[in-house]
Amino acid sequence: MNVLEKIVNSVNSFSKSERKVADVILANPQITIHSSIAALAKMADVSEPTVNRFCRRLDTKGFPDFKLHLAQSLANGTPYVNRHVEEDDGPDAYTAKIFESTMAALDAARQNVDIITINRAVDVLTQAKKISFFGLGASASVAHDAQNKFFRFNVPVVCFDDIVMQRMSAINSSEGDVVVCISHTGRTKNLCDIATIARENDATVIGITAQDSPLAKECTLVLSLEVPEDTDMYMPMASRVAQLVLIDILATGFTLRRGSKFRENLKKVKDSLRGSRFDKKDYHG
Template sequence: MSGARQKTSGDDALRSPLLARIAAAQDGLRKSERTVAEFVLAQPSIVLNLSIAELAARTGVSQPTVARFAAALGFSGYREFKLRLAQSLASGLPFIHQDVGPDDALELVAPKVFDRAIGGLIDVRNHLDSAALARAVKLLAKARRIDFCGIGNSGIVALDGQHKFFRYGMPCIAYIDTHAMLMAATVVGRGDAVVAISATGRTTDMLAAAEIARESGAAVIAITASDSPLARLATVTLAADVAEDADIYSPMISRIAHLAIVDVLAVGTALALGPPLLKRLERGKRTLHDKRVHRVES
């Protein structure tokens, strides 16, 4: 069972940024560490009362495996992990498992999809690194050229990024074809920015493009999972740790979260560019004015 479909029980029904982070990191863990992760996701409040030996016994793994699990998440040890888990649960959101199931009646689909989207957006908002965001905006505002790169679902986000930023008068393009993406990565240089978008951060072509772009001298801004190869390759990472079951339905929540981050970058860059941009946007608005059917007053 994937992390996205884990359920907490009873009064433990809390969703927290740390639980979302654990779920997102599961694919990168060893098999025995994933066993620990699944237990934590299923019964987080019970874990708070377990020693490392007790958790090892409950999950059928060794104590060093539990320690490695905590270390894989970036903690100094099991004690720090439990402290952060307690803090995360205390500030968490009500967790309602809202993934659509194959036996759900149609009238349940809309509320479940909306509730998962809202919960995912709030998780990402609460976890967004303001320092990384400021750095990304600075790179974009000064960029000679911006390449938005995405494959599959992430390609939709890349196209949206191009649509928003070209209005600023900035040379930008979206690459959704992997061959073109790799070729483009070879011709960017210092002063250019590449926005690499990937839900998993593990797609081989995206990783190759990001690595080539860095070698070419460009800054790479990654919108991806925090504990991923792409995040480690990037100049700046804007983490979107969203748990969803991609094995059953195509990723939806991560795409919405990525679109929201692109919106934040667009607004932040517009503010950084200042008053001259407002005049440009106003000209664009006047250009489109006659393309709309105007409301007739009764």
């Protein structure tokens, strides 16, 4: 609960003088955060220690700490909460909601991500003989994206969104190969099979999926993303955005691990793109 709400809620438990302080703060919160305790005391017509006691009553360490909390309450930043789109939302409303809930999802994912496992996954990927990305449905595009990224690293990388091809590829895998299986729910049967087959053929299987899911059980390493999204009911949105960010993280870790001389490879790939694009200056003016 933020401090402003707290003040409003506990207004009854205040003494007479404390109430005067509360009134002044609620009336001009912006001024308060730029005032000294002396100035505020004068405004509220109470003594400085009274203001200090008021701050302590609100579980802050003192007046400066209180101002910090107040400043945060007043920050005009957007509350990044998961707001669901409603039937009668206009374009402005649903646009805002989708942006916000995506950001909220990323924030949640960020807080729950397991760095140690990420690091281990990067380890495994950098040592891979061959990397395969498999996904179905919405996760197929994530797999494609991953292929696009890792392809730049000059590592054998494949990506299939066809069950049969995935299966064949998994059967042909061997020790040193890394198979990345992507599924938000972790309950896609075909993909679980792929993971099992790959493991039986001594490949390392990294799962980008839900913790404790059937798929997770088949994986060597599980990168779970805690994104509260029910893809049984709704279209996958935030979940696959989080997956993509995770791919970015793995790719970045890969790049850093390989060291600076390896980065010439990246430059080559970039240079190769130049011919296919209009020059940046071409269209100015």
